[in-house]
Amino acid sequence: MKYELVSGFETHIELQTKTKIFCGCTTQFGGEPNTHCCPVCIGLPGTLPVLNREVVRYAIKAGLAVHGEIAEVAKMDRKNYCYPDLSKAYQISQLYAPLIIGGYVELSNGRRIRLHHIHIEEDAGKLIHRHGDTYVDYNRGGVPLIEIVSEPDIRSIDEAKEYVEKLQQVMRSIGVSDCKMQEGSMRCDVNISVRPEGSDKFGTRTEIKNMNSITNIAKAMEYEYDRQVDLIESGGKVVQETLRYDDASGTTSSMRSKEDAHDYRYFRDPDLVTINISREEVEELRAQLPELPAEKCKRYIDELGIPEKDAQLLTKYRRISEYFDEAIDGVKSPKTVSNFIIGQIFRRVETENDKEAFDVATTPAQLNELVKLLDSGKIRNNLAKATLEKMLDSGKGVLEFISESDMGGMDENALLELCKAAVEGNPKAVEDFRNGKEKAIKALVGNVMKNSRGKADAQAAEAKIKELIG
Incomplete structure (x- = not known):
């Protein structure tokens, strides 16, 4: 019998506000343990939280960017559970009246992964396990999060990878988060079940917690799919539970039985006011959104004649697309600029971090000047390529390497x-x-x-x- 994978994601994204969600502590990554926290974010008796307005505005931008509906009224709730990284023994989150309802992420195959909702909440601290001891660092506690909850619409590992990549691109492009999975500013809980192909009934799901790399998400999903299929075919039953993934062994293992909402005893937080969002503010924030990656990719293909694969590479990272947009100003062939970036410059920025920062010695204006010389026929392509290499090595402009005689052509x-x-x-x-x-x-x-x-x-x-x- 063939089985179909069914998956939905709960994606936690740390917002890039300067201060935490309920206090004035910095959200900066790193720092000595327990130096970025105060009585409010560790929940000492007598302290009261005050909601950071920028958190709400950032979350609204995120919701608009994924086609969600912004609620006019949203409320904060307490999610109660005891764990060492949660100093208050409850997390301030949203359940009954989240800020954003619905939305979708469109994949390259045309399928839309529907979103159930997006809510705001505070992050927990971090446990550090060392030499058999466990330490708690509360620097991350109180950092603002949005949690993007999808419907169980994902049907393959490739779709799962693209879904996460698309979310990452969108959130980076609108400037609400750096989405650095290696630093924990984007983490995914993966819900997965299997069912016979053609069935419309969901199987029992498991949840793989705190996945912080797309590679490991793919490996964990592949293992868990195979495990569930093997279990069913051998006459066993899948148990609803929360799992952790061990990247060393490539296996999942049980953490605890899977909780439902009633297990957390949610109730309205009595210390925080109701959030009222005006339509005027929503439209103001909508107007501030930049051109989104999917829109920009389509424009590059339709209006600039950039091949689809190249357009996807240019729009994957915000800084690269901004560099390209500036470098093509007034040139005859934007594709020439694209070729230089994807060919020569990409060889020097190989890693994800390098491409995200895109800190290259040659400015967009300098590349623009070089391409205009090529457009005008004053230099040939080989000379342009050789010159660009020298520009990238030195940071100097075109005329440092091309003389008047070089631009004279050849009789x-x-x-x-x-x-x-x-x-x-x-x-x-x-x-x-x-x-x-x-x-x-x-x-x-x-x-x-x-x-x-x-x-x-x-x-x-x-x-x-x-x-x-x-």
Whole structure:
């Protein structure tokens, strides 16, 4: 029997406000343990929380960016449970009246992963296990989160990966979070079940907690899918439970039985006021949203002629798309700019962190100047590529490496002499070409381009060489 994977995600995203959700402590990542906290965020008796208005505004932007409906009235609730990283023994969250209802994330295959809701809440502290002892660092406690809860619409591991990537792109592009999974500012709880193909009845789900890398999400889902299928086919039953994933062994293991909402004894937080959102404020925040990655990708393809794969690479990271937008100002061929970025510049920014920061020595204005020289025919592509490498090494502008004589082009007689020298100096390539090896001509053209310092026209050189060879 074939089985279908059914999955939904609860994605926790830390918001990039300067201060925490209910106090004035910094949200900065790192720092010495227990130095970014105060009596309010660790819940000492007699303290009262005050909701950070920017948290609400950031959450509304996030909701709008994923097509959600902003509630006019939202309320804060207490989620009660005892764990060492939760100093108050309850977490201030939302259940009964969340800030954002509905929404969706559209995948490349056209399917929409529906969102049930998005709510705001405070993050918990962090447990550090060392040499058999456990320490608690409350620096993260009280950092503002949004939790994005999807419907169980995901049907494959590839869809799951794309869903997380799309959320990451959108939240980064609107500036509400850096979504650095390696630092915990984006974490996923993965709910997964299996059912016979063609069935419309959900199976028993398990939840894999606190996944902080897309690679591990894929591995954990693959293992858990296989485990559940094997269990069912051997006559067993899947138990609803919360699991942890061990990336060393590539397996999941039970943490506790899976809780439902009633297990947390939610009730309205008596210390916090009702949140009232005006339609005017919602529209004001909607107007502040930048062009979203999906919209920008479509514009690059439809209006600029960028191939779909390249457009997706350019829009995956906010800084790269901003760099590209500035570098194409007034150029004839935006695709040339795209080729330089994806080809030469990407070789120097290989990691996810490098691409996210996109801190390269050549400014968009400098790249723009280089491409305009190429557009105008003053320099050839080979010279432009070589010049860009020098610009990226030094941070200097185009004119530091290209002289007036370089921009003068090459007259017919000079080109003819270089082509004759290439033919006379490379008899093996000439013989190969005469014997039907078409690629041999490239070596001869390359010789001309090298000796002309990129000034020659490659097509004209190839035609001249073929004429000389006969």
